[in-house]
Amino acid sequence: MIESWAVDDGSAVQVVLGTLRTRIGEGQLETWLTSSSGRKLAFVTNSERAMVVLMDHQDDVGEHAVAPGAAGSSDGFVLSNGQDDAYPDVDTVPLEEAFRIIDHIVGRGAWPADAHWAVDR
Secondary structure, rough: OOOEEEEEEEEEOOOHHHHHHHHHHHHOOOEEEEOOOEEEEEEOOOOOOOEEEEEEEEEEEOEEEEEOOOOOOEEEEEEEOEEEEEEEEHHHHEEHHHHHHHHHHHHHHOOOOOOOOEOOO
């Protein structure tokens, strides 16, 4: 059974990429999705790169998308509480890759076979 997903504010996600693009356009750079099975999917972007984290439950540290070989770091990842974070580029992916990964997880329940991720557990 494929999970259904909702934004943590309770709104259902019909078209996940449309939802994310709309939120980014409104200046909401952090989005949390919760699945019907209790999994969490975190997305935070600086509009160029994104941190994508998949957790099995609320207290899970989860696993996150990575870009092997990426050098440097990027800032401007603004959280909903106003905190402005910077991350090593190896721990984030280009925005379009983040969209592809999230679309696959929401649609199929798992990471794309060709995506790279690190298990943080």
